[in-house]
Amino acid sequence: MTDTATELKVTAASDIEVDRDALDNSIREFAEVNGDYYIGAFHKIHDATGFLPNTFNLWAAVLGPLWAASRAIWGMFWTFLILEVIAWVQIGRGWWGNPGADMSERAARQSARAQELLDKAAAATEQADVDRFTKLANNIQAAADKSMVQAEAAQAEAFGIMMTGFLLLLIFKLVQGLYADRVYEKQYSNWRIDPANTESGRSQSNTVMGAILAAAIGPLIVYKFTVNSSMALLDEFPEEGASALFLGEGNGTLFSRLANWMEARIDAAAAAGGDFFDGIVYGVRVVLDTLTVALNGSPWPVVMLVIAVTAWRAAGPRVAIFTCAAMAYTALLGYWEVAMETVALVGASVILCVVIGIPLGIWFGKSRRAYKAAEPVLDLMQTLPAFVYLIPIIAFFGTGNPPGILATIIFGMPPVIRLTALGMRGVPESIKEAAVAFGASKWQLLKDVEIPLALPSIMTGVNQTILMCLSMVVIISLIGGGGLGKEILEALQYAAKGPGLLGGFAILFLAMVMDRIVQGAFRREDQKD
Amino acid sequence: MSETVVKLTDVWKIFGARADEAMAAVKSEGIGKPEVLERFQCVVGVQGATFDVPRGEIFCIMGLSGSGKSTLVRHVNRLIEPTAGKIEIMGQDVSAISENELRRIRAQQIGMVFQHMALMPHRSVRDNVAYPLEIRKVSKSKRWAVSDHALGLVDLTGYEDRLPKELSGGMQQRVGIARALASDPEILLMDEPFSALDPLIRLQLQDQFKALVAQLKKTTLFITHDLDEAIRIGHRIAIMKDGVIVQIGTPEDIVMNPADEYVREFVQGISKLKLVKAHSIMEPLEKATGSLDGAPRADHGADLDQLIDLAVTTEQPVVITDGGTDVGIVTKPRLLRGIQGGKDD
DSSP states (O other): HHHHHOOOOOOGGGGGGOOOHHHHHHHHHHHHSSHHHHHHHHHHHHHHOOOOOEEEEEEEHHHHHHHHHTOOOOHHHHHHHHHHHHHHHHHHHHHHHHHHHHHHEEEEEEHHHHHHHHHHHHHSSSSSHHHHHHHHHHHHHHHHOOOOOOOHHHHHHHHHHHHHHHHHHHHHHHHHHHHHHHHHHHHHHHHHHHHTTTTOOOOHHHHHHHHHHHHHHHHHHHHHSSSSSSSSHHSSSSHHHHHHHHOOOHHHHTHHHHHHHHHHHHHHHHTTTHHHHHHHHHHHHHHHHHHHHHIIIOOHHHHHHHHHEEEEEHHHHHHHHHHHHHHEEEEETHHHHHHHHHHHHHHHHHHHHHHHHHHHHHHHHOHHHHHHHHHHHHHHHSSSOHHHEEEEEEHHOOSHHHHHHHHHHHHHHHHHHHHHHHHHHHHHHHHHHHHHTTTTTTHHHIIIIIIIHHHHHHHHHHHHHHHHHHHHHHHHGGGTTOOHHHHHHHHHTOOOOOHHHHHHHHHHHHHHHHHHHHHHHHHHHHHHH | OOOOOEEEEEEEEEEHHHHHHHHHHHHHHOOOOHHHHHOOOOEEEEEEEEEEEEEEEEEEEOOOTTTSSHHHHHTTTTSSSOOOEEETTTTGGGGGGGGGHHHHHHHEEEEEEEETTTOOOOHHHHHHHHHHHHHHTOOOHHHHHHHHHHHHHTOEEEEEEEGGGGSSSHHHHHHHHHHHTTTTTSEEEEEEETSSSHHHHHHHHHHHHHHHHHTTTEEEHHHEEEEHHHHHOSSEEEEEEEEEEEEEEEEHHHHHSSSSSHHHHHHTTSSSTOOOOOHHHHHOGOOOSSTTTOOOOEEETTTTHHHHHHHOOOOSSSEEETTTTTEEOOOOOHHHHHTTOOOOO
């Protein structure tokens, strides 16, 4: 141990010699082909202190993307393939494209029309007709001349376009030539760190792949943009032809076949599980009805008082004042009853989300495997646009408020599940271990340690779920859901601006009041800790 | 020091999916740690640990991180299941008992203190200390009384209603000790309890802890990576390396007769003043050159520190006695060598 320490010589930084041999061998191993060139180039890059490139790779400039492909620098390959194709399109447009084609066609049409009129004038017997036709013919001829001039001007521009194309191409080539070695040197650095996953050397297969890609992309694009009447096959995907190819002529399209099949499946499933789905709807309806009775069945002054006091106790006087103002707005504009229906819908959705979501979250927090399996489903629930699953919900559960609540649950449940699982996993192992060491059973561990410590995270999840349910509860008016959403949907159908905006504000206030009260309640909870 | 409270016999722990296969291979072929890793992708945590701890002893397990000491101690209350071997607590084989019985033993007979305190942040200090009793469904009034008493033992009276985060690190660890003592367990498992504290607080807590355990007569397994701490606290020390217990002995044993190079390196820097006792460096009376009349006398259990105090008062050697009879002498050169660690002349 001490031997190596004494042998270490201290050298001033300025006197340190670069060990070129090791580096050279490594670069040669990396480059495989043309090693000596890259050794020189990389040395120049390593020695450079400035910002500007100081090497020029002739082959990279000449071959462009093909060079990048052969060296497996795919980022550079794609960038310059696209840029060079753009340049080639310009060149093509100028060279064999006909930018004035539209105009010269029009000029020809106009000339023909003028000639026609002149013929008519010659054939006419009355002087008035002769004058009229001649005058018309002259006017059209003038327009034709003008079009001709424009066509020629466009044609003259073609040369300019072509030159721009060449200029662009030249610039791209120069840039590739100048930066190729630098980019390749980056790749070399990556290769040193991770030789297993970084491609090195020059490979036949990469070159061929690059050539195929370039050949497939370049000519088609250049053709499409430079030839005025391109092939129909390239403009639109021939789905009908493809359907005929798969199914035979006159047997409908793939789309209609698949749609019919799915419809039959869904009908069959809905019929088979009718009792099951009805049971779910019944369960949801019980929760909803209980809440509706409480909110809309009780006298309105009582409900208002309870809400105001809740706001005050949970979130303080300022939120209470805001809540009263919002309630006054809804009541004075006649929205009270529908607003309470919306609250009942949100309430029922949130209750169901929490009752189902928290146990699921606890399970997912404990079992990594279960969470892995559930994660794609949760992602799907959150990313699927609501419109997509409204249809299956109608098919299985019918229309109205309870199916609407089911749609809301699909959208609103993932946050509470996720954040419960997150909270559960965030409980420190040491505290759990301590509880177990003192003899806690699984249930005691959950009740005394895991849930209390995960509670802040769970509450954040509940809050998010409430807000997501509220946003969804408007959309379910599309499948017959009631409440404020229905008011807005009606206003939308008649493009009634006034009622629509007033209803929109009512929902906005509802959302703000709910958010404030819930957040206020959680904040007080936090302060207690 | 009579009855054996904790007894481990050839305990092995192998981590990994193929632990049983690896264990069988170890037993039959005697393969080592690197081979187990290579052939079965299993990590050997503890290799054949065997020791007894009698009632009232503080048994330190010392080793660097990764030596398997925390793993080993978790076998005692079966937070970790052994791959092979036998663990007995007061004569009862804990690897054979039911889940319920295990929980009862954990709650009543074993208290544990953790390096990172592991207090529940949402409970008051009192409720944290009372938690082991709460698990056993003891009534609240009883719980609170016991908890307040335990907090009194660690000088935390007056902090009962605070939350753990309001307390300093040292105080939090005292709460941890109070919690371990609350159910009046027979055994204390201390998993590097003082490692995360600053040195001065650590010293204080070590002394406080030692006094407390002596007073309460708890059998203690004390994990540490600090040899000074082990020597200060432990009646006996086990030194672990790579899952193997390299040496078990009293602090004096370990310092004076290290079992191998590894232990020797460890004990090099340890001060011998309080460790080495007169009887291990004394020479026979016959070696005395002059008269021993009027020479200072010390018991054979006196340590070097006390001998130095005596030696500086006189030119004569110190006479060592055992129950009133002179049994040997310690000359000054001998004393100086003793301070160096018992090197022979």
